[in-house]
Amino acid sequence: MxxxxxxxCCGGTLGIWEHTSEALQCSMTFSVxxxxxxxxxxxxxxxxxxxLTCTHENFTTKAGAYRAAAELGLAVVAPxxxxxxxxxxxxxxxxxxxxxxxxxxxxxxxxxxxxxxERYVMEELLxxxxxxxxxxxxxxxxxxxxxxxxxxxxxxxxxxGKFKSVSAFAPIVAPTQVPWGHKAFAAYxxxxxxxxxxxxxxxLVRRGGDASSNPMILVDQGTADGxxxxxxxxxxxxDACGSVGQSLQLRMQEGYDHSYYFIQSFVADHLAxxxxxxxxxxx
Amino acid sequence: MxxxxxxxCCGGTLGIWEHTSEALQCSMTFSVxxxxxxxxxxxxxxxxxxxLTCTHENFTTKAGAYRAAAELGLAVVAPxxxxxxxxxxxxxxxxxxxxxxxxxxxxxxxxxxxxxxERYVMEELLxxxxxxxxxxxxxxxxxxxxxxxxxxxxxxxxxxGKFKSVSAFAPIVAPTQVPWGHKAFAAYxxxxxxxxxxxxxxxLVRRGGDASSNPMILVDQGTADGxxxxxxxxxxxxDACGSVGQSLQLRMQEGYDHSYYFIQSFVADHLAxxxxxxxxxxx
Numbered sequence: 001m002x003x004x005x006x007x008x009c010c011g012g013t014l015g016i017w018e019h020t021s022e023a024l025q026c027s028m029t030f031s032v033x034x035x036x037x038x039x040x041x042x043x044x045x046x047x048x049x050x051x052l053t054c055t056h057e058n059f060t061t062k063a064g065a066y067r068a069a070a071e072l073g074l075a076v077v078a079p080x081x082x083x084x085x086x087x088x089x090x091x092x093x094x095x096x097x098x099x100x101x102x103x104x105x106x107x108x109x110x111x112x113x114x115x116x117x118e119r120y121v122m123e124e125l126l127x128x129x130x131x132x133x134x135x136x137x138x139x140x141x142x143x144x145x146x147x148x149x150x151x152x153x154x155x156x157x158x159x160x161g162k163f164k165s166v167s168a169f170a171p172i173v174a175p176t177q178v179p180w181g182h183k184a185f186a187a188y189x190x191x192x193x194x195x196x197x198x199x200x201x202x203x204l205v206r207r208g209g210d211a212s213s214n215p216m217i218l219v220d221q222g223t224a225d226g227x228x229x230x231x232x233x234x235x236x237x238x239d240a241c242g243s244v245g246q247s248l249q250l251r252m253q254e255g256y257d258h259s260y261y262f263i264q265s266f267v268a269d270h271l272a273x274x275x276x277x278x279x280x281x282x283x
Numbered sequence: 284m285x286x287x288x289x290x291x292c293c294g295g296t297l298g299i300w301e302h303t304s305e306a307l308q309c310s311m312t313f314s315v316x317x318x319x320x321x322x323x324x325x326x327x328x329x330x331x332x333x334x335l336t337c338t339h340e341n342f343t344t345k346a347g348a349y350r351a352a353a354e355l356g357l358a359v360v361a362p363x364x365x366x367x368x369x370x371x372x373x374x375x376x377x378x379x380x381x382x383x384x385x386x387x388x389x390x391x392x393x394x395x396x397x398x399x400x401e402r403y404v405m406e407e408l409l410x411x412x413x414x415x416x417x418x419x420x421x422x423x424x425x426x427x428x429x430x431x432x433x434x435x436x437x438x439x440x441x442x443x444g445k446f447k448s449v450s451a452f453a454p455i456v457a458p459t460q461v462p463w464g465h466k467a468f469a470a471y472x473x474x475x476x477x478x479x480x481x482x483x484x485x486x487l488v489r490r491g492g493d494a495s496s497n498p499m500i501l502v503d504q505g506t507a508d509g510x511x512x513x514x515x516x517x518x519x520x521x522d523a524c525g526s527v528g529q530s531l532q533l534r535m536q537e538g539y540d541h542s543y544y545f546i547q548s549f550v551a552d553h554l555a556x557x558x559x560x561x562x563x564x565x566x
Contacts, residue, residue, distance in 0.1 A: 064347025
């Protein structure tokens with residue numbers, strides 16, 4: 001792992017890091033913001049999973065998250081959304097291949113050699129972050145946007161206890177029921193639609209049974225989001241959460257779209273939400 | 284003038300606008316953020332002038348300014364840094380031609396047909412903004428970064444009374460004394476170095492004489508800025524301001540560089556600085 005850039009930011013430090021991923025068989029880039037409190041000892045942290053077409057850079061440069069993170073004493077990790085490189089398969093469409101890893105492990109050719117974003121995040125990136133930076137491994141949350149909201153919600157349910165807090169901006173909550181998910185899951189996982197359900201937040205929350213002791217999930221969704229009705233359908237998640245007592249705060253944000261202007265408007269709220277579940281700073 | 288994009292942002296609205304500029308003989312793009320207070324009546328506003336290589340987009344997407352602007356009730360205008368287009372002369376270097384207009388009016392070929400950024404901002408863009416948006420023309424400030432800091436400071440002194448507040452991030456304060464200025468002014472203005480002095484903030488503040496009734500100027504400068512010693516030299520501005528009683532707060536920010544991470548760290552302070560000089564919201 002090597003640091004390619006470092007910037008002082010909001011009293012903390014923003015670093016851009018490169019490393020070779022075994023899970024993805026390629027070089028990967030991610031950013032880590034350390035708040036000023038990290039100078040004194042390990043701090044809680046949150047990982048932000050980005051949406052279709054994004055790299056680590058979109059959130060890092062456009063979300064305006066670091067001022068609030070510095071005030072709250074939270075580190076923030078932002079990975080890329082897929083394996084990258086000329087040797088990695090791709091597709092002309094924006095919603096398949098590079099930039100569209102969907103935070104799952106592909107089983108189908110030509111994707112199965114590289115496209116293991118779930119394994120990458122859970123078994124490689126997070127352990128690397130936990131061992132290399134002054135962060136508290138047992139005080140971490142996860143959040144994301146759109147495809148990354150799907151990633152955050154599904155990883156939260158797939159790995160109980162790993163994340164003490166979770167939130168999402170305009171998440172794909174039911175990929176087994178919408179075109180983005182149909183396309184990606186068919187390509188990456190094949191035609192067995194039962195297998196798809198292992199990667200669908202609405203399915204996972206129902207399967208978990210009584211969720212009344214889970215942390216509340218915060219979801220923001222813009223009402224002017226062009227993907228709302230066809231791809232996002234937050235009402236499906238409201239139903240699923242309601243059926244098992246999963247506490248959910250869905251905020252329909254009037255007039256907001258799917259862009260980073262939407263994210264920068266509410267990212268401080270999300271960080272504050274995470275902080276309510278994550279431990280105090282040591283030291 | 285036509286709006287090409289509109290985003291709800293931080294309770295206000297961020298619009299991207301295109302218009303044909305007579306001063307520049309080309310199509311130009313700028314952004315306008317209107318805070319929620321603008322729904323009730325005209326609000327004070329600030330114009331941000333960007334640095335070398337930037338378009339209107341860098342500040343708009345990366346500065347994270349709109350949350351603070353919404354809280355303060357300030358509109359924020361962000362223009363491009365030069366004329367644009369295939370018909371507009373350019374140079375292979377990043378610090379001349381497109382992306383490097385220096386907020387002056389070129390008199391030399393091949394630049395003199397299009398490169399009139401001072402005239403564009405003062406006689407075209409600001410009047411357009413003042414007449415087209417709910418802003419208070421008599422309650423406006425100006426700020427900028429690097430080349431745009433030079434622009435903000437020089438326009439403040441060239442047009443007394445136009446701007447009630449001014450600030451800058453890592454400004455070029457003495458273009459007649461540093462390589463960036465030598466190169467651009469020689470190309471745009473020719474070899475008469477006396478004429479260059481009309482566009483040098485250090486010269487202009489001295490020429491103005493007693494400046495004790497001027498608003499305070501806020502300048503932030505990172506100590507890890509790679510351009511600090513050769514191109515920026517804020518001490519020259521400290522001396523110039525001191526010689527005429529111009530109140531200046533120069534904050535040397537430890538470890539900060541020249542990037543938008545530096546700007547996003549302190550942009551809220553700058554907006555608050557402007558707000559102290561700009562009128563209250565009407566309505």
